Amino acid sequence: MEDLIAGVKEIMKNNDVTAAAAKIKEYLEKERNTPLNIAITGESGAGKSSFVNAFRGITDEDDERAAPTGVTETTSEVTAYPHQNYPNVTLWDLPGIGTTKFPAKEYLELVGFEKFDFFIIISDTRFRENDVKLAQEIQRMEKKFYFVRSKIDNDINAERRKRDFSKEGVLTKIKENCIHGLTQLGIKSPQVFLVSTFELHLCDFYLLHETLERDLDELKKYALLSAMPNIDLEIISKKKEAFKHRIPLFATLCAAGAAVPFPGLSSDTDLAVLAVAVKDYVLGFGLDIPSLKRLSSSTGVPYNDLCAVINSPLAAAEITSELLLKVIIAQSSDTTELTTAEEVFTLIPIIGMPVAMGISFTRIYKFLNVNLSQLTEDARRVFRRAVGINTSV
Ligand SMILES: Nc1nc2c(ncn2[C@@H]2O[C@H](COP(=O)(O)OP(=O)(O)O)[C@@H](O)[C@H]2O)c(=O)[nH]1
Ligand SMILES: [Mg+2]
Structure with missing residues (x-):
C-alpha cells in the first residue's frame, strides 16, 4: 500500500490522472484476487x-x-x-x-x-x-x-x-x-x-x-x-481501519473519472466504483442478506431481530446504482455527520492530486467515510445482538 501511494504520487507529478487511476485499479484488483x-x-x-x-x-x-x-x-x-x-x-x-x-x-x-x-x-x-x-x-x-x-x-x-x-x-x-x-x-x-x-x-x-x-x-x-468471521468487536474495528485506508484510493478513482473530459457526466462509472467499495463494507461486515440469514440460523436469533438493530440503508439490501443514488441524495442535505473539509484537504497532498479533482474527491471521500462509519456501527450492534449482549451498551 505504501509503495502504491508513492507510485501514484509520482505519476500525479505529471498530472497524469488516468495513469494514476489505472495504477490504483490494478492494485485493488490484485488485492481482491x-x-x-x-x-x-x-x-x-x-x-x-x-x-x-x-x-x-x-x-x-x-x-x-x-x-x-x-x-x-x-x-x-x-x-x-x-x-x-x-x-x-x-x-x-x-x-x-x-x-x-x-x-x-x-x-x-x-x-x-x-x-x-x-x-x-x-x-x-x-x-x-x-x-x-x-x-x-x-x-x-x-x-x-x-x-x-x-x-x-x-x-x-x-x-x-x-x-x-x-x-x-x-x-x-x-x-x-x-x-x-x-x-x-x-x-x-x-x-x-x-x-x-x-x-x-x-x-x-x-x-x-x-x-x-x-x-x-x-x-x-x-x-x-x-x-474473518466477526468474532468480536476488535475484528470489526480492524476491518473498519482496513476499509478506511482504502477510501482515498476509491475517491481518487471516482475523481479521476470526473476529471476526464466532461466533469460531472461520469456518474455511471463513479457509481460503479462506489458500489465496489460499499459492497466491500457490507460483505466484510456480514451485513448482506445471505450473511445475516446465516448468522440468524447459526445463533438462533431471528433474522428480523438482527435487521431491527441496523440503521444504514446500505445494509440488508442489494447494492444497486439506484440505491446508491438515493442514499447520496438523502445524505447530501444532512450536514451533521460530514467529515470536516480540513481532514480531506490534508489527504490531497498524500495522493498528490490536482486541486481541480479535489471537489469530486472530497464528496466521494465524505460519502464513503460516513457510510463506512454507519455500517461499522451496524456491524457492532448486529454482533452484540447475535451473541446476546445488550445493544444499548
Ligand atoms: N462440543 C463441541 N463439539 C464439536 C466442536 N467441533 C466439532 N464438534 C463435534 O465433533 C464431531 C466431529 O466433528 P467434525 O467437524 O465432523 O470432525 P472432522 O471429522 O474432523 O471433520 C461432530 O459431532 C461435531 O459436532 C466443538 O468446538 N465443540
Ligand atoms: Mg470432516
Whole structure:
C-alpha cells in the first residue's frame, strides 16, 4: 500500500490522472484476487469440518455448501470450501493423516501441499505422534502450521462441576498440557490455540488471527481479514481501519473519472466504483442478506431481530446504482455527520492530486467515510445482538 501511494504520487507529478487511476485499479484488483488457501487437517472426528463451517459462518443443517460434520472419513478426499463472500479465500478440509495410512511426506504430496499458505492441525485431545510428524514434514516443506485444540466448550463443561472450578484455570491447564506434550514429541516452542467452533468469540480464535496476520504478507493479510468471521468487536474495528485506508484510493478513482473530459457526466462509472467499495463494507461486515440469514440460523436469533438493530440503508439490501443514488441524495442535505473539509484537504497532498479533482474527491471521500462509519456501527450492534449482549451498551 505504501509503495502504491508513492507510485501514484509520482505519476500525479505529471498530472497524469488516468495513469494514476489505472495504477490504483490494478492494485485493488490484485488485492481482491489474491488467493489465500488454508489447509485444515487432523484426525477423524477432531472437528475439522466444524472449523471450516464456523470460519465461514455456516451451519451444516441449513446449507448445502456446508462441510458435513460428524461423518466418518472413509476416503482420502480433499474438499475445497471457498468463502461465500470472498471466493479468493478457500478453506480445505483434508482427511486425517491416520485415515490415509500414508507417511507424512506422501500425505502432503497427495493433498497438494504447495498451494496452501498454512496448515491448521486440529485435535480434540492431546496432540499425537501423527500430528507431530505431519508438522515436522510441513516445516521441512517450508510451510507454516498452527495447532488448534478444539471442543474446549466440552472441557469447560466437564470441569464445571468441580468445586474449585475456574474457566481460566481449565484453559491454562489444557494449553500447558498440549504444549508440554508437543515439546516432548520434538516440536520447539509450539503455538497452540484453544478453540470452540460453536463459540468462536470465546477462547483463542482471535489470537490465532493475530498470529496468522503477523505471518502473512500484506495482500494475504487483507484477504484473511476480509474473510474473518466477526468474532468480536476488535475484528470489526480492524476491518473498519482496513476499509478506511482504502477510501482515498476509491475517491481518487471516482475523481479521476470526473476529471476526464466532461466533469460531472461520469456518474455511471463513479457509481460503479462506489458500489465496489460499499459492497466491500457490507460483505466484510456480514451485513448482506445471505450473511445475516446465516448468522440468524447459526445463533438462533431471528433474522428480523438482527435487521431491527441496523440503521444504514446500505445494509440488508442489494447494492444497486439506484440505491446508491438515493442514499447520496438523502445524505447530501444532512450536514451533521460530514467529515470536516480540513481532514480531506490534508489527504490531497498524500495522493498528490490536482486541486481541480479535489471537489469530486472530497464528496466521494465524505460519502464513503460516513457510510463506512454507519455500517461499522451496524456491524457492532448486529454482533452484540447475535451473541446476546445488550445493544444499548
Ligand atoms: N462440543 C463441541 N463439539 C464439536 C466442536 N467441533 C466439532 N464438534 C463435534 O465433533 C464431531 C466431529 O466433528 P467434525 O467437524 O465432523 O470432525 P472432522 O471429522 O474432523 O471433520 C461432530 O459431532 C461435531 O459436532 C466443538 O468446538 N465443540
Ligand atoms: Mg470432516
